Amino acid sequence: MLSILPSAIVDGILIGLTYGLVAAGLGLIWGVMDIVNFAHGEHMLIAMYVTLLTAAELNVDPLLLLPVNVVLMFLIGYATYFLVIKRVMDGPVLGQVLCTFGLLLVIRYGIMYAAGPTTRTIDDFVFAGSTTVFGISISFPEVLTALVSIVTVAALYVLLQKTETGKAIRATAQDKQAAQVLGIETDRVYAVAWGIGLAATGVAGTMVATFFPVQPEATPVVWTIASFAAVALGGLGGILGPVAGGVVIGLVENIGAAVLDSSYRQLYVYLVLIGALIYQREGILNWVNS
Amino acid sequence: MSGLEQHVRESVAKIGRQTGLRSVPLSYVILAFFAATLAIPSLSTSYFFLNTAIYAFLFIGLGHSWNVIGGYAGQISLGHAAMFAIGGYTTAVLFIFYDVTPYVGLVAGGLLAAVAGLALGAITFRLRYHYFSIATLAASLGMSIVFLRWDWIGGAVGLEYPLAEIGNAYAFAFRDRRLYFYVMWAFALATTLFVYRLHTSKLGIYLRAIDMDQELAENAGISAFWYKMYAMGLSSFIAGVGGGLFAQYLLYIDPQTTLKLIRNVEFVLIAVIGGLGTVLGPIVGALIYIPTREYTRTILSGSHTGLDWVIFGTILVLLSIYKPNGLIERRPVIGDRTGRKPNSSEGESDDN
Numbered sequence: 001m002l003s004i005l006p007s008a009i010v011d012g013i014l015i016g017l018t019y020g021l022v023a024a025g026l027g028l029i030w031g032v033m034d035i036v037n038f039a040h041g042e043h044m045l046i047a048m049y050v051t052l053l054t055a056a057e058l059n060v061d062p063l064l065l066l067p068v069n070v071v072l073m074f075l076i077g078y079a080t081y082f083l084v085i086k087r088v089m090d091g092p093v094l095g096q097v098l099c100t101f102g103l104l105l106v107i108r109y110g111i112m113y114a115a116g117p118t119t120r121t122i123d124d125f126v127f128a129g130s131t132t133v134f135g136i137s138i139s140f141p142e143v144l145t146a147l148v149s150i151v152t153v154a155a156l157y158v159l160l161q162k163t164e165t166g167k168a169i170r171a172t173a174q175d176k177q178a179a180q181v182l183g184i185e186t187d188r189v190y191a192v193a194w195g196i197g198l199a200a201t202g203v204a205g206t207m208v209a210t211f212f213p214v215q216p217e218a219t220p221v222v223w224t225i226a227s228f229a230a231v232a233l234g235g236l237g238g239i240l241g242p243v244a245g246g247v248v249i250g251l252v253e254n255i256g257a258a259v260l261d262s263s264y265r266q267l268y269v270y271l272v273l274i275g276a277l278i279y280q281r282e283g284i285l286n287w288v289n290s
Numbered sequence: 291m292s293g294l295e296q297h298v299r300e301s302v303a304k305i306g307r308q309t310g311l312r313s314v315p316l317s318y319v320i321l322a323f324f325a326a327t328l329a330i331p332s333l334s335t336s337y338f339f340l341n342t343a344i345y346a347f348l349f350i351g352l353g354h355s356w357n358v359i360g361g362y363a364g365q366i367s368l369g370h371a372a373m374f375a376i377g378g379y380t381t382a383v384l385f386i387f388y389d390v391t392p393y394v395g396l397v398a399g400g401l402l403a404a405v406a407g408l409a410l411g412a413i414t415f416r417l418r419y420h421y422f423s424i425a426t427l428a429a430s431l432g433m434s435i436v437f438l439r440w441d442w443i444g445g446a447v448g449l450e451y452p453l454a455e456i457g458n459a460y461a462f463a464f465r466d467r468r469l470y471f472y473v474m475w476a477f478a479l480a481t482t483l484f485v486y487r488l489h490t491s492k493l494g495i496y497l498r499a500i501d502m503d504q505e506l507a508e509n510a511g512i513s514a515f516w517y518k519m520y521a522m523g524l525s526s527f528i529a530g531v532g533g534g535l536f537a538q539y540l541l542y543i544d545p546q547t548t549l550k551l552i553r554n555v556e557f558v559l560i561a562v563i564g565g566l567g568t569v570l571g572p573i574v575g576a577l578i579y580i581p582t583r584e585y586t587r588t589i590l591s592g593s594h595t596g597l598d599w600v601i602f603g604t605i606l607v608l609l610s611i612y613k614p615n616g617l618i619e620r621r622p623v624i625g626d627r628t629g630r631k632p633n634s635s636e637g638e639s640d641d642n
Contacts, residue, residue: 036424092615094562095611098607098614099610101368101555101606102605102607105555105599105600105606109596109603110596112595113600117596225428232424270435273425274429274432277424277425
């Protein structure tokens with residue numbers, strides 16, 4: 001029981017960093033325009049399938065697909081904003097919930113229709129293998145994925161804090177009207193935010209496909225819920241909150257699986273998500289007051 | 291409260307005159323529809339036709355169920371399958387394990403679903419907008435994880451009705467499919483009449499007030515939390531009974547058919563296609579959605595798995611853009627975005 005705790009902590013932190021990267025993308029979109037992307041895991045699924053299918057058919061190493069997927073997901077995000085999101089922005093909340101839910105169905109079942117419902121894995125990866133440090137088994141693809149996640153998060157942080165684009169995004173998030181008065185094209189800013197948010201899933205999806213079995217119906221929801229929970233924990237203030245939240249979620253999931261019951265690992269994440277949502281908004285027992 | 295009461299009475303009088311079809315009284319439309327559809331079993335003996343009709347009428351009731359909480363109260367629940375599944379499992383478990391007749395089991399399932407709905411509401415009604423949607427979705431998906439591993443109720447395999455019981459009146463399991471149709475027809479009629487009453491009742495008006503502007507409703511003395519709970523209890527009861535009927539028709543129940551993500555979407559889809567917060571909405575929605583679903587399932591079955599959901603996903607996106615309140619449009623659901631960010635300077639909606 002306790003002997004597997006150290007390895008659960010290591011696994012939790014490693015996968016948690018990637019949860020954090022995916023959540024940072026979700027949180028950016030959510031924070032900038034108050035729209036929740038229910039299809040976030042499905043967007044990640046696109047990058048996963050590009051990686052899996054290319055690796056299987058053309059023998060391309062997954063790492064070479066990183067830039068491809070980043071660009072592809074950025075364009076998908078940019079186009080998604082102008083084609084769909086822009087048109088529901090000022091409509092009822094229901095429309096905003098349903099439109100990304102519709103995208104979820106289209107992407108998930110489109111992929112399932114095209115590539116079949118089988119579970120897929122990468123056969124050979126340059127960095128495949130694992131080593132044992134202090135009795136803890138560590139797989140190289142997972143370490144590499146965590147490192148790539150850290151670098152990407154750092155790049156996102158710099159992009160948002162230091163560049164003109166990042167300043168425009170933050171200004172628009174703070175006050176849309178004022179940003180427009182100052183000559184910022186808010187539509188473009190939103191589209192770029194969507195692009196960056198989905199590009200984050202492009203990086204994560206490519207890397208995660210190297211060690212994580214992927215199935216169109218089961219995989220996306222894991223990532224969507226994990227990033228919802230990470231954002232609910234970390235808040236919408238910036239990039240680092242969701243990343244910290246992601247690490248916590250990774251730890252909760254893996255320590256829960258090690259100490260309690262590994263078949264309920266997803267359930268621990270759901271419970272943290274619901275708890276975090278309620279606690280953040282109101283205080284858990286506040287409903288008694290009315 | 292008397293001023294408010296008077297205002298409610300006036301609103302009731304006004305809304306009573308608003309139907310989807312302007313010139314015909316709503317009650318005539320409902321009665322004509324249900325009288326005409328009684329003839330459905332005698333129209334055709336094809337399995338496909340009757341099966342589709344049975345599902346369509348079951349889902350009219352389930353669409354009403356979601357409409358009460360989602361359309362009238364404006365609470366976009368994405369976890370309604372939880373209550374549906376609880377009702378279905380209660381009915382099945384009571385009969386299979388304890389030999390309790392489903393006539394009792396259906397009511398018990400409805401009541402247990404109502405309790406579950408109230409528990410979920412107590413936790414989540416403090417959340418607004420998409421926070422509420424996420425929490426209800428997580429609750430329903432979390433429940434599916436538990437049910438998949440709960441051995442007592444059959445785990446992932448689910449529960450099957452003993453075949454010897456089919457045709458036995460005590461088991462509420464009929465050999466003749468037409469009897470199922472009349473059961474679903476009665477369920478659809480009862481729920482329609484209930485929503486018809488709700489539409490012009492004080493509760494209905496309060497729910498719509500909460501949907502339009504919760505702060506304003508609170509200031510007028512309406513407790514948003516408790517009226518949402520009221521709506522959730524009623525809505526969940528209907529969903530639970532519907533879940534029980536679903537189990538009785540299929541003669542088995544498992545987590546996959548009752549709790550998967552798509553099941554949560556179906557209820558929403560029916561209400562949204564037809565028209566939110568309208569009496570006729572779920573009827574129109576179910577009559578459009580279910581035949582389309584059954585048809586695409588039959589046409590695209592086999593190798594084409596998933597394409598039907600690509601179609602419905604596309605429909606959902608198009609609806610959210612062009613007809614966010616459904617085909618029978620009456621009013622926006624949470625249409626005013628100014629209440630979303632009290633601290634922002636978004637005084638009025640932009641027109642760019």
